[in-house]
Amino acid sequence: MTPGLLGNVALVLGFVFTALGLVLSAVAWWAKDARYVEAAKRAAVFSFLAALLAFAALEWALLTDDFSIAYTAKNHSTKSPTWVKFATLWAALEGSILLWATFQALYTLFAARRLRDYWMAPAVLGTLFGVQLFFFAVMLFVANPFTPVPNPPTEGPGPNPLLQNHWMMAVHPVLMYLGFVGISVPFAYAVAAMLARRYQSWVAETRWWTLVAFGFLTAAIFAGGWWSYEVLGWGGYWAWDPVENASFIPWLLLVAFLHTALVQERRGMFKTWNFAYVTLAFAATVFGTFLTRSGVIQSVHAFVEGAVGPVFLGFLLAVLFVGFSLLSRVASEVRDVGGLNLVSREGLLLGASLVFATMAFVVVLGTLFPLIVEAATGDKVSVGSPFFDSVFAPLGTVLLLLMGAGPLFPWGRLDAYAARALSVMLSALALSMALSLFLGATFGVALGVGLFAYNLVAVFAQAGRGVAAWRKKARGVLAAVFAYLTRARRQVGAQLVHFGVALAALAIVFSQAYRVDAQKTLEVGERAVVAGVPLTLHRLDARDEGFRYAVIAEVEVPGVGRMYPRLHYYPTMNSPLAAPSVHYGLYNDDYLILQAFDTEQGRWATLRLVRTPMVLWLWIAGGIILFGVFYIVFPGFALRRRESAEVAA
Amino acid sequence: MKRVWALLLLFTLALAQTPTGEPPPDLSPEVFRIASELRCPVCQGESAAESNAGVSQEMRRQIAEMLKEGKSEEAIKQYFVERYGEWILYAPPKRGINWLLWLAPAIGLLVFGFGLWRYLAEARRREAELALSEEEIRALERRLEEE
Numbered sequence A: 001m002t003p004g005l006l007g008n009v010a011l012v013l014g015f016v017f018t019a020l021g022l023v024l025s026a027v028a029w030w031a032k033d034a035r036y037v038e039a040a041k042r043a044a045v046f047s048f049l050a051a052l053l054a055f056a057a058l059e060w061a062l063l064t065d066d067f068s069i070a071y072t073a074k075n076h077s078t079k080s081p082t083w084v085k086f087a088t089l090w091a092a093l094e095g096s097i098l099l100w101a102t103f104q105a106l107y108t109l110f111a112a113r114r115l116r117d118y119w120m121a122p123a124v125l126g127t128l129f130g131v132q133l134f135f136f137a138v139m140l141f142v143a144n145p146f147t148p149v150p151n152p153p154t155e156g157p158g159p160n161p162l163l164q165n166h167w168m169m170a171v172h173p174v175l176m177y178l179g180f181v182g183i184s185v186p187f188a189y190a191v192a193a194m195l196a197r198r199y200q201s202w203v204a205e206t207r208w209w210t211l212v213a214f215g216f217l218t219a220a221i222f223a224g225g226w227w228s229y230e231v232l233g234w235g236g237y238w239a240w241d242p243v244e245n246a247s248f249i250p251w252l253l254l255v256a257f258l259h260t261a262l263v264q265e266r267r268g269m270f271k272t273w274n275f276a277y278v279t280l281a282f283a284a285t286v287f288g289t290f291l292t293r294s295g296v297i298q299s300v301h302a303f304v305e306g307a308v309g310p311v312f313l314g315f316l317l318a319v320l321f322v323g324f325s326l327l328s329r330v331a332s333e334v335r336d337v338g339g340l341n342l343v344s345r346e347g348l349l350l351g352a353s354l355v356f357a358t359m360a361f362v363v364v365l366g367t368l369f370p371l372i373v374e375a376a377t378g379d380k381v382s383v384g385s386p387f388f389d390s391v392f393a394p395l396g397t398v399l400l401l402l403m404g405a406g407p408l409f410p411w412g413r414l415d416a417y418a419a420r421a422l423s424v425m426l427s428a429l430a431l432s433m434a435l436s437l438f439l440g441a442t443f444g445v446a447l448g449v450g451l452f453a454y455n456l457v458a459v460f461a462q463a464g465r466g467v468a469a470w471r472k473k474a475r476g477v478l479a480a481v482f483a484y485l486t487r488a489r490r491q492v493g494a495q496l497v498h499f500g501v502a503l504a505a506l507a508i509v510f511s512q513a514y515r516v517d518a519q520k521t522l523e524v525g526e527r528a529v530v531a532g533v534p535l536t537l538h539r540l541d542a543r544d545e546g547f548r549y550a551v552i553a554e555v556e557v558p559g560v561g562r563m564y565p566r567l568h569y570y571p572t573m574n575s576p577l578a579a580p581s582v583h584y585g586l587y588n589d590d591y592l593i594l595q596a597f598d599t600e601q602g603r604w605a606t607l608r609l610v611r612t613p614m615v616l617w618l619w620i621a622g623g624i625i626l627f628g629v630f631y632i633v634f635p636g637f638a639l640r641r642r643e644s645a646e647v648a649a
Numbered sequence B: 001m002k003r004v005w006a007l008l009l010l011f012t013l014a015l016a017q018t019p020t021g022e023p024p025p026d027l028s029p030e031v032f033r034i035a036s037e038l039r040c041p042v043c044q045g046e047s048a049a050e051s052n053a054g055v056s057q058e059m060r061r062q063i064a065e066m067l068k069e070g071k072s073e074e075a076i077k078q079y080f081v082e083r084y085g086e087w088i089l090y091a092p093p094k095r096g097i098n099w100l101l102w103l104a105p106a107i108g109l110l111v112f113g114f115g116l117w118r119y120l121a122e123a124r125r126r127e128a129e130l131a132l133s134e135e136e137i138r139a140l141e142r143r144l145e146e147e
């Protein structure tokens, strides 16, 4: 038995079980017979086991340095540390599709176990199996990691050095795929609901899944930002690069969906809109993969491998076709009824969803604009941070204003409590803006501070309202606070998320506005002021680390201590890769990059110092957002268990 | 130790990154700010402030020099546009087809907003159609009580 053989067998098994599951689901649907659903659930178990086996086979090849299959021959090196070998599975195209397929099978399995509604179950499973079949087919017919190599080499080039430079690179793609694949579950529920004509209840049933996907996607985006910050060597965390945009688009659509779903849950409205949002969010994950895997668009993060591009494009068109043909049917059948008072929670939610949709549209257009212009006029243009930053500032402002008010308003109207709280929030906004301007801040920074103060007051006002509602049932204020925190987990979680978003916005504003970035050449032993900071270069060292050469500068930064920025030379790269040294601080981060050095005698080094305020708070905000999502999602398990216990009793 | 330096020397010579022996120039924050709005011409989607490719380093050096000569930010950008075309700018100039991009937020808000307004108007009209009049409600209540 070789890894190649095992892998191929596993892929074929996975394909067969998935196809079987699809057929069983279809039979269950047409025959309206629940026994076939049970059989399809079993197929989900086996297809997951097959995917797991393929995964294990590829890890086996990687960890035992087996170069007899295409994937290891192209992407593996015996010299990599073990964790890099393990993560090499998702460092290139074929392997990452295997990881994707494995996660898809995992989600199908979990979704199958949680299915309650036998009317919708066949269609939910059928859709998930359909998606899963696509990934197995891609591996079998287009991008097989287990293709045998006729003359196996004894050593390979190893994965892209950018990926080896930081352990985050082992984590970030995993989170991203967990998020992307997670969206397939709400999508499958939506398709099933449309097929079964159960237009109302699916949004509540999929909320848990949507939040899980949203949590993973958020974690992936923050992890990616953090990785860029630590690795790419320019001290930034987001560059509006096409690959980053490709993960941001589904995120925006998912948030838009989460919020209109609240309106549907409560008021039974926006059924078609919600279906459209889910379909688009799912399509956006495929679109993102198409963008980054087809070589259509240039990016530092992209894998340029053409063959799968057209396949993903075909899949994207298929998803959109299915989505929109169902949508047209829904649109002709569903007749939502009801007048909405726009000065109310639902009105603000709709405003928010309008802004989210617009943001998604801007990111899609901005990312594709160079292609559009080139096709239309033959000219070349670039669209990057200066454009996106200037457009997102006003949209973000509107969003932050809505975000403070939305959860404070009752459904259907504006009441005295919300009106009073809103006037306090607006005063906080005005006062802190005025104070910031007085202290010499720019307008943008002052607005950022004001919006943060506004949302901070909003959090307390919302909590006050929540606690007041529990006062009637609980004895004493403390008991009411406790009851609110533990029983109203959904509201508390949403508040945490919103607070995290406001904090992230503040951190972004400060880090953009007050970042300083300067470069200077120092002799060894010299002390010089760079970007206002006196640096001392103590030593310059070169080291042979086996799989790379490293040049290391030892720099004294006052108030921080010694920092060690490095340059790495990889045999496969034709230019050195900087490994910056970062010191995190509550006020400022100091970020040192070794730009160049005296290659002859090691007498001088050129250092670049980036001092950025509040970056640490961005990562803290990410943590708060994730904790908020977790806070809502977690009791999902407990609730389900209680539910099933009741059913059993 | 000596061996490693020699190897690195070979490496850098082979790459001809920067001419050896001569350190890169000192750069002020202003240089990086301007460079961040310009594209690195040989990279895959990185700005001239992010990238460490030879061209980007050269661009930063030129920016520093032009700043020293007292040139304005506009003039510096213009210089690069003349050399590389407008493609070098990360914010496309506001003219011609580029307006489509700059107006995208407004277009998005208008189109989605219009859709939302149509939807709400429709839902409200239906509600009015389906609503029962006072008499109908009273009639129904009476029937309920009778049953």
Ligand code: HEM
Pocket (backbone or CB within 6 Å): A207, A255, A258, A259, A262, A345, A348, A349, A350, A352, A399, A400, A402, A403, A404, A405, A406, A407, A408, A490, A491, A493, A494, A497, A498, A501, A629, A632
């Ligand atoms: C990037 C920005 C935002 C993020 C990431 C976000 C995220 C979330 C999440 C995860 C929830 C929980 C959803 C659930 O339990 O189903 C939530 C709830 C909510 N959000 Fe947002 N939100 C954002 C902006 C906004 C804005 C602009 C509004 C303005 C109206 C808003 C209004 C609400 C409301 C009213 C709730 C329900 C709260 C409750 O149940 O008490 N959110 N949000």
